[in-house]
Amino acid sequence: MIKHLSYNRIDKRKWDLCISKSFNGNIYGYSWFLDIVAENWEALVQDDYDRVFPLTWKKSFGVHHLYQPFFTQQLGIYSKNILTHEVVSAFLEKIPERFRYTEIFLNAYNKPDEKKYKVEQQVNHELDLIKPYQNLAKSYSKNMRRNIRKAEKAGLSIVKNIKIEKVVDLFRANRGRQIRHLHENDYRRLRRLLYSCVYKNMAEVVGVYSGENNLLAGAVFIKSNRRAIFIFSGLSEEGKKQAAMPFLIDSFIKGHANAHLTLDFDGSNDPNLSRFYKSFGAKQTNYPKLTIDRLPWAVRMLFRLKRKLIG
Numbered sequence: 134m135i136k137h138l139s140y141n142r143i144d145k146r147k148w149d150l151c152i153s154k155s156f157n158g159n160i161y162g163y164s165w166f167l168d169i170v171a172e173n174w175e176a177l178v179q180d181d182y183d184r185v186f187p188l189t190w191k192k193s194f195g196v197h198h199l200y201q202p203f204f205t206q207q208l209g210i211y212s213k214n215i216l217t218h219e220v221v222s223a224f225l226e227k228i229p230e231r232f233r234y235t236e237i238f239l240n241a242y243n244k245p246d247e248k249k250y251k252v253e254q255q256v257n258h259e260l261d262l263i264k265p266y267q268n269l270a271k272s273y274s275k276n277m278r279r280n281i282r283k284a285e286k287a288g289l290s291i292v293k294n295i296k297i298e299k300v301v302d303l304f305r306a307n308r309g310r311q312i313r314h315l316h317e318n319d320y321r322r323l324r325r326l327l328y329s330c331v332y333k334n335m336a337e338v339v340g341v342y343s344g345e346n347n348l349l350a351g352a353v354f355i356k357s358n359r360r361a362i363f364i365f366s367g368l369s370e371e372g373k374k375q376a377a378m379p380f381l382i383d384s385f386i387k388g389h390a391n392a393h394l395t396l397d398f399d400g401s402n403d404p405n406l407s408r409f410y411k412s413f414g415a416k417q418t419n420y421p422k423l424t425i426d427r428l429p430w431a432v433r434m435l436f437r438l439k440r441k442l443i444g
Contacts, residue, residue, distance in 0.1 A: 135179045135227045143175070147182040153358070155211040157242040160335065160357035162187060162211050169326045170202035177227050184212040186224050190232060196428065198234035203319055204326060204364065206257070206399055207420050209239030216242055225250065228425070235425035241418055251424040257400030258410035259418055262361075266390035270383075272414025277379055284380035288344040291384045295340040297327045300351035303367030327365065330355045337361075339385065341377040350377035354385060354396075361389065362397045382413060 145164040152162040160166055167174050167187055177186040187208055190199050201208070210216060210224050221243050228235065238255060239245065245252050262269065270278070301324060309315065330336035335357055341350040349372030353365045368378050386396065398410040400420075407417070 135177055135184075135223060137227060137229055138176045138178055140173065140175050143178075144182065148176070148178075148185060151182040151185050151213065152211055154213050156213070157216070157240050158211055158358040159207065159240065159360060160330075160355055160362065161205045161208055163357070165329065165333075166205075166326070167202075169322060169329060170205050172202075177224055179224075183214065184210060184216075184220070184224070186210045188228065188232070189237070196233055197231050199228070199232050199237050201236065201238050203315070204323060205238075206362075207238050207240040209237070209243040211240070212242075216244075218244055218246060221245055222249070225423075225425075230427070233427045235423060237423055239421045239423055241420040243421060245421055245423055251426075253422040253424075254419040255400060255422050256402050256407060257418045257420055258398040258407065258415040260386070260396040260398070260413055260415040262386065262389050262392050262394045262396055264390065266387050269386055269390055269414060273383075274412040277383075277412040280376035280379040281383050284341075284376040287375050289349065289375060289377060289380050290342050290344075291381065292340045292342055293337070295338055295348075295351060297324055297331065297338060297353070299340065299348055300338065300353060300365065300367045301327075303348060303351050303369060304365070305367075307367065307369055309367075323365065327353055327355075337385075339381055341372065341381045343371070343375065347371065349375055350381050352378075352381055352385075356394075359393055360395045360397050361385075363399050386413065 143164070148164050152158045167189065171189040172191040174187050174189045176188060179185070188199055189202050189208065190197060210221060212220070222245070225245060241257070301320060305320070327336060331338065335355055337354045337356065339352050339354070340348050343349055349369050351367045352363060354361045355364050363382070366378065372378065389396070396415070398415055401407055401410070411417070
């Protein structure tokens, strides 16, 4: 039986055990992760936490709606057992009526009925690291191998366990300037999230420095459920010229080759990023974006307009 539980009724010990035992478990689904990234969340739970579905929600313009929190690529239904179309449909039908609008990303193992729901496939990229490094490197594109040699000749160096703030500041000073929808509260939440991962020994923070000891690139990989997610990075203009990010990712692959681990590039529908990830031999996978709109027509138009205005 599928039950709807408010936040204070969720048994977090059983919840986290379900995420850890689920065949499709990922770090995004743990209760502590959701506590940091989501404004509010509650849940649908089947039987004794055999399957769980976090409902991340907020109230905007008078409308209760499900949304995808920042820094959380995939959520959806997690299960210790096989997931069928029927099971996925049963959970989606149990979403409480008070959530009049839903726009969330399910995980790759959730297959909603596309005849019944609006579903758009999103792009992710994954690289299985179980092979020796020499085998993995053979799958790199010629241009990628050339970039890595360029970085090596430039005398770039890898430094592990750099401070989270250095990566965040590098991002904000460069690409972050073009991203208007990330605000100070979002960066505070990001730092809290990444430090929690470090504290739990679930994060690897890596920097690339020039011969003059300037930070050119930084990245955070978070690890859970035999998966390392390339969740956040920063790159300077000089780092782009010196191929610092290819150098950084190659170093991570080299250091984790022969491991029962999947490098998850955290996806992108951007063709340029997609091409970049594929140049490491990563394979494209897909996961569904689900939209359920129960709003009256007039409210729907107003809700969409206001959301566009605030970005």
